[in-house]
Amino acid sequence: MSELTRRASMLALAGAGVAAFTPSLAFAQTRGSAVERDRQAILAMAGDYHVRFNFTETVAFTPDYTPRDPSRSGGHESVRVIEDRGDFISLQHWLVAQHEGRTFIIKHWRQDWTYQPRNVLVYERRDHWRTESVSAAARRGVWSQTVWQTDDSPRYGGVGAWSHDAGRVVWESAPTLRPLARRDAVRNPVYSSYRSINRHALLPNGWVHEQDNTKLGEREGQPQAVVQEDGFNTYLHFSDYPVAAGDAYWADTAEYWGGVRQAWDEAIARGRGRIHIAELAEWGSVTSEQLMGLADRIHGGELGQAPALGEARAAIAQATA
Numbered sequence: 061m062s063e064l065t066r067r068a069s070m071l072a073l074a075g076a077g078v079a080a081f082t083p084s085l086a087f088a089q090t091r092g093s094a095v096e097r098d099r100q101a102i103l104a105m106a107g108d109y110h111v112r113f114n115f116t117e118t119v120a121f122t123p124d125y126t127p128r129d130p131s132r133s134g135g136h137e138s139v140r141v142i143e144d145r146g147d148f149i150s151l152q153h154w155l156v157a158q159h160e161g162r163t164f165i166i167k168h169w170r171q172d173w174t175y176q177p178r179n180v181l182v183y184e185r186r187d188h189w190r191t192e193s194v195s196a197a198a199r200r201g202v203w204s205q206t207v208w209q210t211d212d213s214p215r216y217g218g219v220g221a222w223s224h225d226a227g228r229v230v231w232e233s234a235p236t237l238r239p240l241a242r243r244d245a246v247r248n249p250v251y252s253s254y255r256s257i258n259r260h261a262l263l264p265n266g267w268v269h270e271q272d273n274t275k276l277g278e279r280e281g282q283p284q285a286v287v288q289e290d291g292f293n294t295y296l297h298f299s300d301y302p303v304a305a306g307d308a309y310w311a312d313t314a315e316y317w318g319g320v321r322q323a324w325d326e327a328i329a330r331g332r333g334r335i336h337i338a339e340l341a342e343w344g345s346v347t348s349e350q351l352m353g354l355a356d357r358i359h360g361g362e363l364g365q366a367p368a369l370g371e372a373r374a375a376i377a378q379a380t381a
Contacts, residue, residue, distance in 0.1 A: 067168035080365065093256050094319040095335035096189060098222040102149050102173050103141060105260065105267050111137040115243065117275075119355065121285040125250065128330075131243050136293040136301040137168065141312065147175040147331040156306045163302045163357070165251030166307040167317075169354060170208040177204035180217040181328070183237045186252060189214040205233065205258070211351040212320050213337050215239065216256060216327075229260040244275075245341035251286040311357045319369040320351060320376070330331065337379055347379045 112134040117127035136156045143150040153168035174180075176199045179191045194204070197272065206217040218233035238254045239245075261269040271291030277284045328335045338346040351372050357363035 071150045097224055101222055101262060104262055106139045106141045107264060107297060108138050108299040108303050109295040111135060113293045113297050116290050118288045120287045124135050125286055127287055138303060138306045149173045156301050162169055163305045165291055165306050179185055180204040181206055181214055183239055187336055187338050189335050196218060209347040211345060212324050213345040230259055233258045239339055251277040263377045269293040285316050309359050312359045315365050316355055316358055316368055320372050321341045323373045323376045324363060327376055335380055347375050350375050
């Protein structure tokens with residue numbers, strides 16, 4: 061069985077609910093070895109949620125900048141385990157929205173977790189990512205989290221340790237450079253990236269993603285801190301929305317997205333651990349609208365998996381040439 065076929069089969073099973081896990085804070089706190097406790101904490105983020113995205117700029121570091129009003133949004137989000145190899149776990153997110161009697165599935169971000177990683181893909185500067193080595197001492201007992209955009213193109217990566225102390229289960233990254241989120245990018249702000257510390261903490265009724273974001277601009281060719289932002293995104297267990305519609309989307313498109321992921325891996329390999337892909341304010345990356353549109357056509361029965369993947373691979377190759 062080829063690697064693509066194997067991964068696609070696992071993805072299809074996950075989309076059908078076979079690889080679903082029941083989140084449990086108590087289970088993650090008490091089960092087995094330290095590594096297994098970490099694993100269960102990661103797996104506990106899978107589920108169905110009401111999610112709230114909250115971002116507040118707090119203090120400005122330049123005299124001519126005034127913190128903007130808080131950004132608040134939310135919706136319904138499902139998270140599924142699409143691969144679990146023991147020391148590697150992949151979680152796929154998708155949003156389920158309803159409007160005028162119709163249900164819309166929006167493939168969202170993906171988070172990949174690797175135990176004691178030898179390297180991690182990091183954001184270097186606008187349009188550029190690179191693979192960064194992790195020393196033997198630095199990787200001992202820790203996990204990397206690599207986050208991918210809606211079209212599975214790179215977003216950011218970081219390394220940190222899970223803690224299971226005083227009833228609190230939390231992973232915290234080292235400072236990580238990240239591209240702008242859409243909420244900021246579409247405004248063409250004076251800053252161009254974030255230096256972030258990310259925390260994922262389990263809650264009795266879900267989990268929370270906390271972000272300490274220093275928004276960076278440039279002055280005389282050097283990074284310049286513009287403003288500090290606190291991010292607080294809550295995922296609270298909730299299933300009173302069309303959960304099955306999201307799982308059906310994934311069952312229809314899992315093989316396609318597995319091939320897309322392989323195409324991105326190949327592009328990074330061709331670049332010897334580096335990749336260039338143009339960022340777009342509205343979509344995140346230059347390939348996002350096309351790749352997500354192809355998946356929608358597969359789900360709608362308008363296009364087959366093979367021709368869609370052929371178009372996707374060509375788009376990725378062209379965008380990363």
